[in-house]
Amino acid sequence: xxxxxxxxxxxxxxxxxxxxxxxxxxxxxxxxxxxxxxxxxxxxxxxxxxxxxxxxxxxxxxxxxxxxxxxxxxxxxxxxxxxxxxxxxxxxxxxxxxxxxxxxxxxxxxxxxxxxxxxxxxxxx
Numbered sequence: 774x775x776x777x778x779x780x781x782x783x784x785x786x787x788x789x790x791x792x793x794x795x796x797x798x799x800x801x802x803x804x805x806x807x808x809x810x811x812x813x814x815x816x817x818x819x820x821x822x823x824x825x826x827x828x829x830x831x832x833x834x835x836x837x838x839x840x841x842x843x844x845x846x847x848x849x850x851x852x853x854x855x856x857x858x859x860x861x862x863x864x865x866x867x868x869x870x871x872x873x874x875x876x877x878x879x880x881x882x883x884x885x886x887x888x889x890x891x892x893x894x895x896x897x898x
Contacts, residue, residue: 799837
């Protein structure tokens with residue numbers, strides 16, 4: 774299912790194994806399905822452009838992640854970005870989401886950095 778699909782029926786898209794949505798679309802979908810088994814069955818959330826945290830759309834992204842965690846504390850969150858400058862802040866922020874308890878975990882989330890040595894073609898600077 775993608776953002777182009779309309780979720781007008783009261784039934785969630787249970788046949789979808791992957792849902793690709795903007796934070797705004799996800800919030801709308803999760804509000805409509807707030808008590809459904811579908812939201813409790815989510816196992817993985819991949820957040821692209823996590824560098825949005827701290828921008829005007831960052832609050833929307835955080836609300837979208839909160840909606841996932843509200844229904845499933847065991848859902849795994851993975852955040853990626855090609856341009857994140859505040860990686861430590863993002864890692865600390867995500868640590869509170871990547872725990873299976875309701876209490877905050879002060880340990881930063883696991884972070885992997887892939888530098889220029891991982892590029893198949895070097896960039897000209």
